[in-house]
Structure formats: C-alpha cells, structure tokens
Amino acid sequence: MSAPLLTLNGVHTHIGAYHILHGVDLHVPRGQLTMLLGRNGAGKSTTLRTIMGLWRASRGQIVFNERDIVGTATADLARSGIAYVPENMGIFGDLTVRENMLLAARKAKRIDDIDDRRLEWIFSLFPAMKKFWQHPAGKLSGGQKQMLAMARAMVEPRLLMLIDEPSKGLAPAIVTNMIEAFRELKKTDTTILLVEQNFNFARQLGDTVAVMDNGRIVHNGPMAALAEDEMLQIRLLGLSLAAHQ
Amino acid sequence: MITRLLSGDLPRSRILAALLIMIVLTLACAPFLFPGAKALNVAAKILIFIVLVASYDLLLGFTGIVSFAHTMFFGIGAYGVAIACSNLGPTWGALLAGIGLAVLLSTVLSVVIALFSLRVRAIFYSMITLAVAFAFQTLASQMSSLTGGEDGLNFSLPDVLSPSYQLFERPLFGVAVDGKLITYYLVFGVTVLLFLCMLRIVNSAFGRVLQAIRENVFRAEAIGYNTVVFRTAANLLSAIFATLAGVLLALWLRYNSADTSLSFEIMIDILLIVVIGGMGTLYGAICGATIFILAQSYLEDLMARGANATQDIPVLSTLLSPDRWLLWMGVLFVLSVYFLPAGIVGKLRMSKR
Amino acid sequence: MRATLNQKSTDEVTVNTLIGSINRVLRKIDLPPLLLAPLLMLIGFVAIGSVSTWVTLTVAGLAMGMIIFIIASGLTLIFGLMDVFNFAHGLFIAIGAFVAVTVLGALPQWSQAHNLGLNLAAFGVAALAAMLVAGAAGVVFERLLIRGVYGQHLKQILITMGGMVVGQELIKMLWGPQQMALPLPTTLGGSYVWGDVAIEKYRLLAMAVGLIVFICVIVVLNRTKVGLLIRAGVQNLDMVESLGYRIRRLFIGVFAAGSALAGLGGVMWGLYQQTVTPQMGTQVNVLIFMVIIMGGLGSISGSFVGAILIGLMANYTGFLLPKVALFSNILLMMAILLWRPQGLYPLADR
Numbered sequence: 001m002s003a004p005l006l007t008l009n010g011v012h013t014h015i016g017a018y019h020i021l022h023g024v025d026l027h028v029p030r031g032q033l034t035m036l037l038g039r040n041g042a043g044k045s046t047t048l049r050t051i052m053g054l055w056r057a058s059r060g061q062i063v064f065n066e067r068d069i070v071g072t073a074t075a076d077l078a079r080s081g082i083a084y085v086p087e088n089m090g091i092f093g094d095l096t097v098r099e100n101m102l103l104a105a106r107k108a109k110r111i112d113d114i115d116d117r118r119l120e121w122i123f124s125l126f127p128a129m130k131k132f133w134q135h136p137a138g139k140l141s142g143g144q145k146q147m148l149a150m151a152r153a154m155v156e157p158r159l160l161m162l163i164d165e166p167s168k169g170l171a172p173a174i175v176t177n178m179i180e181a182f183r184e185l186k187k188t189d190t191t192i193l194l195v196e197q198n199f200n201f202a203r204q205l206g207d208t209v210a211v212m213d214n215g216r217i218v219h220n221g222p223m224a225a226l227a228e229d230e231m232l233q234i235r236l237l238g239l240s241l242a243a244h245q
Numbered sequence: 246m247i248t249r250l251l252s253g254d255l256p257r258s259r260i261l262a263a264l265l266i267m268i269v270l271t272l273a274c275a276p277f278l279f280p281g282a283k284a285l286n287v288a289a290k291i292l293i294f295i296v297l298v299a300s301y302d303l304l305l306g307f308t309g310i311v312s313f314a315h316t317m318f319f320g321i322g323a324y325g326v327a328i329a330c331s332n333l334g335p336t337w338g339a340l341l342a343g344i345g346l347a348v349l350l351s352t353v354l355s356v357v358i359a360l361f362s363l364r365v366r367a368i369f370y371s372m373i374t375l376a377v378a379f380a381f382q383t384l385a386s387q388m389s390s391l392t393g394g395e396d397g398l399n400f401s402l403p404d405v406l407s408p409s410y411q412l413f414e415r416p417l418f419g420v421a422v423d424g425k426l427i428t429y430y431l432v433f434g435v436t437v438l439l440f441l442c443m444l445r446i447v448n449s450a451f452g453r454v455l456q457a458i459r460e461n462v463f464r465a466e467a468i469g470y471n472t473v474v475f476r477t478a479a480n481l482l483s484a485i486f487a488t489l490a491g492v493l494l495a496l497w498l499r500y501n502s503a504d505t506s507l508s509f510e511i512m513i514d515i516l517l518i519v520v521i522g523g524m525g526t527l528y529g530a531i532c533g534a535t536i537f538i539l540a541q542s543y544l545e546d547l548m549a550r551g552a553n554a555t556q557d558i559p560v561l562s563t564l565l566s567p568d569r570w571l572l573w574m575g576v577l578f579v580l581s582v583y584f585l586p587a588g589i590v591g592k593l594r595m596s597k598r
Numbered sequence: 599m600r601a602t603l604n605q606k607s608t609d610e611v612t613v614n615t616l617i618g619s620i621n622r623v624l625r626k627i628d629l630p631p632l633l634l635a636p637l638l639m640l641i642g643f644v645a646i647g648s649v650s651t652w653v654t655l656t657v658a659g660l661a662m663g664m665i666i667f668i669i670a671s672g673l674t675l676i677f678g679l680m681d682v683f684n685f686a687h688g689l690f691i692a693i694g695a696f697v698a699v700t701v702l703g704a705l706p707q708w709s710q711a712h713n714l715g716l717n718l719a720a721f722g723v724a725a726l727a728a729m730l731v732a733g734a735a736g737v738v739f740e741r742l743l744i745r746g747v748y749g750q751h752l753k754q755i756l757i758t759m760g761g762m763v764v765g766q767e768l769i770k771m772l773w774g775p776q777q778m779a780l781p782l783p784t785t786l787g788g789s790y791v792w793g794d795v796a797i798e799k800y801r802l803l804a805m806a807v808g809l810i811v812f813i814c815v816i817v818v819l820n821r822t823k824v825g826l827l828i829r830a831g832v833q834n835l836d837m838v839e840s841l842g843y844r845i846r847r848l849f850i851g852v853f854a855a856g857s858a859l860a861g862l863g864g865v866m867w868g869l870y871q872q873t874v875t876p877q878m879g880t881q882v883n884v885l886i887f888m889v890i891i892m893g894g895l896g897s898i899s900g901s902f903v904g905a906i907l908i909g910l911m912a913n914y915t916g917f918l919l920p921k922v923a924l925f926s927n928i929l930l931m932m933a934i935l936l937w938r939p940q941g942l943y944p945l946a947d948r
Contacts, residue, residue, distance in 0.1 A: 103838070365940075379924065
C-alpha cells in the first residue's frame with residue numbers, strides 16, 4: 001500500500017478569535033476517493049480551505065506528496081497539482097463558460113491549447129457546457145454552474161481534488177449526472193477528497209470515509225465497513241443510511 | 246463620585262489621568278494664566294475642537310463609520326447663530342432661534358443621509374458624505390444673500406457676551422471681566438457639559454450596542470438589533486453635537502464664513518486629531534485637540550525660526566519653512582495610523598501594564 | 599418546388615446568422631443603463647430648447663465625461679480588483695497636470711507653433727511624461743502606504759487621505775502653492791463654427807483620447823489573459839489564486855496603470871480648465887467617486903456610462919441652473935442608487 005497522498009497531523013485552525021479545527025488527523029490514500037462527512041459546522045469546509053492555504057493552519061502539519069505545505073501560497077499549491085472546488089462554486093459570473101475554462105487550464109495560452117480529447121470527455125459528461133459555451137456563466141442554472149465548477153477542475157490532469165458539497169441544492173436528476181462524472185473521474189489516477197452531507201451520494205462513490213465532529217476527525221476507515229455497521233452510522237451521523245435517500 | 250460623573254469611563258492610566266487633569270485645569274484658568282488675545286483664542290479653539298472631534302469619535306470610533314460630512318453640521322451650527330443674529334438682531338431670542346433651527350436642520354439632514362446611505366455599501370457612504378459636504382460648501386458660498394458668501398457674516402451677540410460689556414469695574418487677578426471672558430467661560434462650561442454627555446452616551450447600553458455593531462454587523466442583526474435604527478441614531482447624535490460645536494465657534498468668533506467652518510481642511514484636521522489622539526476613546530479628542538491646535542498655532546513660529554536659522558542649507562530650509570507645517574502633520578498622521586493605531590490614549594493605556 | 603421548400607435561401611441564412619450574433623452580444627450586455635445617456639441628452643434638449651446651445655453643451659458634456667472616465671477607469675479597477683479604497687487618486691491627477699505644465703513650458707517651439715503636427719507632438723510628449731511620472735508615483739505610493747493595510751478598509755481610507763495631504767504639500771513644495779496656467783497649444787485652441795454652433799477643438803480631442811483609452815482598456819480586459827485575470831480577480835480573488843495564479847503580483851501593475859491613467863486625465867483636465875492648482879485633485883476626487891459609485895465598483899462600462907452622465911449633467915445644469923450644479927450630480931447619483939443600489943453594473947460576487 002503506497003503512502004497516502006495527503007496527510008494532516010494535528011492541524012488546528014483559528015479564524016479570528018474562533019478556534020475551528022481542534023487537531024485534525026486525516027489520511028487521504030492515493031488514487032482513491034475519500035469522503036469527508038459530518039454535521040453542519042463540524043469544520044469540513046474549513047479543513048479544505050486550510051489544506052488549500054486559504055486559511056493558515058495555526059498548528060500542525062499538512063503533508064502533500066511528501067512535502068509539508070503549511071504556509072505555502074494558494075497559487076503555488078494549485079500549480080503543484082491541487083484543484084479546489086469551493087462550496088459556492090467560485091464561478092466567475094461575468095465571464096463566459098469558455099473564459100472560465102480557459103482560466104482553469106493554466107498551461108493553455110489560448111483555448112486551442114486545451115487537449116481536445118479532454119474537452120470532448122468533459123462535454124460528454126456535461127453537455128450543457130458545450131451548449132452554453134459562449135454564454136456568461138452567471139446566466140447558468142445552479143446545476144449547470146456546479147457542472148462548470150467540476151469541468152474546470154477536470155480540464156487538466158490533477159494530483160488531488162478538494163471538492164466541497166458538489167450535490168448541495170441540486171435536483172436528483174443532476175445529482176445522478178454528477179455521480180456519473182465522478183465515476184469517470186475515478187477511472188483516472190486522481191485522488192479526491194470530497195466533502196458531502198448526502199450520504200447516499202457518498203456511499204456510491206467513496207472508497208474511504210472520514211467523519212468530522214467539532215473540529216476533529218472521529219472516524220477514518222474504508223467506506224464498506226461503515227456502510228455495513230448501522231449502529232456506527234447512527235452514532236457518527238445521527239441517522240442510519242436508510243434515512244438518507 | 247468622579248466615577249459617576251465620568252459614567253464609569255475612567256482614564257485607566259496614571260499618565261493619561263494626569264495629562265487630562267492638567268489640560269482641563271489649564272483651560273479652566275487660561276484667561277488668567279496666559280494674558281493676550283492669541284492665547285485665549287487658542288484655548289477657545291481647543292475647547293471647540295474637543296467637542297467637534299469627540300462628536301466625530303462618537304461616529305467613527307464607536308460605530309466604525311467614516312463620514313466626511315461632519316464639517317457640514319459644524320457649519321450649520323455656526324451659520325445658524327450667524328444668520329439669526331445678523332437678521333433678527335443680537336438678542337437671546339434670536340440666538341436660541343438660530344440654535345434651534347440649526348439643530349433641526351442637522352437632525353433632518355443626518356437622518357436623510359443615514360437612511361439613504363445605509364442602504365448602500367459602507368464605502369459608498371463615505372464617498373457620498375464627501376460629495377454632500379463639498380456640495381454644501383459650494384452652496385453656502387453661492388447663497389451670498391443669506392450667508393454672506395465668501396466674505397461671511399459679521400454679527401453681534403447679546404449684551405452680556407459682547408466684548409464691551411463689563412461685569413465688574415475692576416479687573417480680577419489682572420484680567421478684565423468683560424463679555425469676552427464671560428463668553429470664554431460659557432464655551433468652557435458647555436464644552437465640559439457636552440463632553441460628559443457624550444461620555445454618558447457611549448457608556449450606556451446604547452453605546453454598547455453601537456460597539457457590537459461596529460464589531461460585526463451580521464451578528465448584531467442576528468441577535469435582533471435593528472442596526473439601521475442604531476446607526477441612524479449614532480449619525481444623528483454625532484451631527485447634533487457637531488452642530489453645537491459650530492454654535493460655540495460662532496459665539497466665540499462673532500463671525501462665520503464658508504471657509505471658517507465648512508472647509509475640507511477642517512475635516513482633515515478632525516481626522517488627524519481623532520487618529521493621533523485615539524479612536525474610540527473620547528479622551529483622545531481632548532489630548533489630540535490640545536496637541537494639534539497648540540502645534541498648529543505655535544509650531545509655525547518655531548518652524549519659521551528654524552527655517553531662518555538654516556537659511557543656508559537648501560533642502561532643510563525649505564522643509565522647515567512654516568508653509569510645510571501641513572506636510573509634517575500629514576507625515577505624522579500616516580505614521581500614527583501605522584504605528585499608533587490606538588492613538589496616544591491607547592498607547593498610554595497599554596503601557597500601564 | 600418541393601426541393602426548394604426544404605432549402606433555406608441564402609438570405610434567410612444570413613439573417614439568422616446576424617440575429618445569432620446580435621443575440622450573443624445582447625446576451626452579454628445589460629441594456630437599460632446604456633439608454634440613460636441618450637435619455638439625458640433628450641431631456642436636455644427639451645429643457646434647453648435651442649439646437650445650437652444644446653449641441654455645444656452636449657459636446658462639452660461628452661468631452662468632460664470622457665476626461666472623467668479616463669481618470670475613473672483606473673480607480674474602479676483598483677477598487678474592484680484590489681479592494682483598496684484609494685482616496686488619494688486625485689493626487690495623481692494633480693501630478694500629471696503639473697508635469698504637463700513643466701513639459702509644455704519646456705517645449706515652447708512645439709506648443710506655440712502654428713502647426714497641428716508639432717502641437718499634437720507637444721501634447722503627446724506632455725501626456726506621456728505625465729503618465730510615466732504619475733505611474734511611478736503610484737508605485738511608490740503603493741509600496742509605502744498601501745502595502746501594509748490590505749484588507750483594512752478604515753485604515754486605507756485614513757492612510758490614503760494622509761498620503762494625499764502629504765502629496766499635495768510636496769507638489770506645493772516643488773511647483774509653488776499658487777495656481778499655474780496651462781495654456782493650450784496654439785492650433786488646439788479655438789472652435790469650429792458651423793452656423794450657430796461653436797464646438798471647441800480641444801473638446802473633440804478630449805473625446806478622441808477618451809474613446810481611445812476606452813477601446814484600449816476594453817481590448818486589454820477582454821482579449822488578453824492578463825485582462826481575463828483582472829476581470830476574474832475583481833469577482834473572486836480567492837478563486838483565481840486557487841486556480842494557480844499569483845494574482846497579487848498584478849496588483850502593483852494595476853495600481854501603477856490606474857495612477858498613470860489618472861495622470862493622463864490630469865493633463866486633459868488641466869488643459870480643459872487651462873489652469874492647475876495643487877488642490878485640483880481634491881475637487882475632481884468628488885466627481886470621480888460619484889462616477890464610480892454610479893457605475894458599480896470594478897465595472898469599466900459602468901464608469902463609462904457614469905462619467906458621460908455626470909459630464910452631461912454638469913454642463914446642462916451649469917447652463918440652466920448654475921447654483922445647483924453640484925447638487926444636481928448628487929441627485930443624479932442618488933436616483934441611480936435608488937434604482938440599482940450596487941451601481942449600474944454591479945459585479946456578481948460582491
């Protein structure tokens with residue numbers, strides 16, 4: 001078993017006077033999709049933002065690809081292969097879909113430089129992207145914006161993807177579309193850390209699962225194990241899986 | 246009893262307390278300590294600016310709102326007295342009418358500005374107040390029939406306050422007890438009263454809500470405070486105290502013009518004083534105003550002498566020229582913002598530990 | 599006949615393509631604010647009555663608006679991208695104007711010659727010098743004053759005001775405290791007269807320069823990757839960084855460019871008034887802020903529309919109701935804010 005791509009050791013984060021993360025210990029195995037679950041306010045988004053350098057960890061270590069990245073600038077982290085899709089999607093509403101994709105494809109100077117097969121693959125998963133290519137991204141529907149956010153993350157090969165609640169507020173049909181896209185993504189060698197509240201979504205995709213509560217990781221293990229243990233689910237998540245449909 | 250008088254807001258630093266007592270006593274005895282018209286003028290100006298800057302601190306220091314329209318209310322107060330006494334004669338009735346109308350106008354304007362500008366972003370508010378202040382200044386200059394335009398209005402005050410009035414035949418401790426002296430002590434008394442009043446306000450429950458709003462608007466709203474109402478009230482109070490400061494100015498000078506009370510230089514002076522003195526402390530207004538106005542009045546002489554002495558050294562001489570006074574104040578201001586974020590008062594309070 | 603029914607005529611295809619292009623453009627443009635300027639011109643026409651006066655005033659208004667736009671465009675980008683409240687923008691206007699005084703004073707053979715080419719060259723050199731000096735001053739300003747207060751709005755307002763005071767005093771030190779004359783180069787003065795209508799030649803030049811600046815800014819913003827980064831950064835800085843761009847390095851460039859544009863605007867404004875004073879920055883500051891508020895922070899097209907409206911309004915009311923000229927602009931601004939509290943073209947994520 002190869003070393004985890006991403007490890008957090010005793011990470012604390014303070015936002016102003018608020019102590020949000022109280023010593024997070026997390027392993028994200030290489031090439032797998034790790035789910036980060038937990039109640040609202042447990043600190044999941046803060047964890048992602050801390051990894052990405054948008055908040056600075058006040059204590060602890062974050063090791064990515066065998067380097068401690070605490071204190072590294074966000075832009076440099078992105079350049080070393082981490083893609084981040086925030087909860088609010090981070091779409092540039094005034095820019096067209098095309099311009100959003102161009103920005104995300106950092107190595108490309110013009111739109112033609114983007115790998116055609118990659119674009120075709122993205123279009124096959126998210127046909128709306130092709131249809132609204134020249135439209136301002138702000139005019140897309142919520143679900144389409146989420147697709148664009150994912151498409152941006154996928155436009156170039158990444159080592160690690162940090163994704164925050166991609167299914168939030170989406171219609172079930174679109175969620176199915178998302179699950180398909182993630183299945184496709186898992187076929188590539190990308191490591192994914194996915195924050196979710198929808199356990200059904202999580203169960204279908206997650207290889208590993210970590211559960212957060214009050215700024216700490218309270219469970220970290222294979223998804224299969226959690227899926228079978230209903231008592232554990234109730235203890236950790238407050239509800240059994242059957243309730244999350 | 247002192248604690249009650251100061252509404253529980255003690256200086257909290259020996260040096261600061263000593264400084265404040267010294268300032269207050271000096272101002273109280275100024276006519277007797279420093280003979281001559283200039284010294285008395287400086288003292289009166291310090292008093293007026295204490296009220297003006299403290300009222301600005303009420304807004305900036307306690308609610309975090311940056312308004313550039315403060316001089317407008319100052320001018321309204323001054324013009325209120327000036328126009329009333331010019332047109333209705335130097336009587337107490339006219340004086341009171343002028344003050345009343347000025348306060349009324351300030352009330353209306355401050356509420357309108359507040360209600361309108363709080364709908365938009367905070368930065369828009371600052372810019373809008375800047376525009377309104379400029380427009381008002383231009384208007385005052387142009388409505389010469391009413392305001393005397395560029396020349397301003399000279400007027401007389403009720404008998405007791407006129408310089409020619411003599412209360413006692415013989416001088417008291419070497420100083421003639423005339424209308425000027427009476428006016429000075431009127432200004433002094435009102436200043437003390439208004440300052441203690443402002444101290445009361447910021448230390449009340451109302452003041453605490455304002456501070457909560459300054460820290461975090463969303464949270465204050467979430468707790469249930471109607472922030473618009475509170476901020477409007479803060480605007481209103483700040484404007485009224487500024488108006489009263491303007492009244493004091495008019496009483497002292499018996500003259501007012503657009504330049505005297507509405508100029509942007511005054512707004513800059515207020516900003517300089519409140520930052521150097523210490524935002525959010527009210528005492529900062531006292532310390533800051535004293536230091537600033539003393540410097541403004543006497544430093545220029547010092548600089549002129551310095552410039553003369555270094556006449557032969559080219560750059561140094563230009564830099565010390567009294568015209569450069571504002572340059573150095575500006576530099577001091579910038580340095581204060583960087584290194585003395587809590588102002589003199591804040592620094593004194595912290596160094597106590 | 600059956601065959602032709604299924605085959606669209608080439609005319610139809612052309613029309614469809616045309617409609618498609620128009621639709622694409624319309625989709626991107628928010629139309630109502632663009633109609634405000636023509637609307638104001640119409641109201642002005644009705645209020646003024648005489649065609650010749652209206653034309654003169656409108657040209658004056660457009661020229662003034664263009665100059666204001668040149669100055670405001672830099673500031674709206676600085677606000678929008680860097681979230682910096684630079685109350686000292688007016689300082690760079692004054693710097694530009696005074697540099698122009700010096701440069702034109704040093705080139706009397708060009709500026710006083712009766713030769714359009716030489717005059718334009720003199721103007722060009724003065725404008726270029728002004729932009730360089732103002733831009734350099736901007737770099738110094740950013741390093742010294744703004745660096746330390748990113749994200750702290752209150753301190754930014756205070757420090758930039760302080761910086762403005764210091765800067766104005768330095769100008770007084772270098773050029774003297776009085777106002778100085780900035781005469782127009784010979785062939786650029788005077789007017790073209792058509793019947794009743796007199797149009798000042800300089801105003802046409804101002805409009806031309808303004809349009810060139812507008813086009814350049816739009817092209818840079820929309821066709822270059824730097825422009826793309828700026829437009830994206832104005833909406834969501836964190837996300838641009840998360841995509842791998844060290845966008846903060848752009849800040850000093852944007853600040854310098856904005857200051858340089860202010861310098862250019864200062865030259866134009868100074869020539870418009872034919873005098874310069876150290877305080878001219880403070881006076882124009884107010885107008886600039888109104889333009890930016892009306893247009894929406896960070897929006898170039900917003901400042902364009904706002905500047906035109908202010909220019910027209912100032913000239914129309916200057917003629918019709920001179921005493922309330924400045925107030926009329928405030929009323930205009932308030933009216934627009936009541937309609938759209940974030941400005942004409944607010945940006946998505948703020």
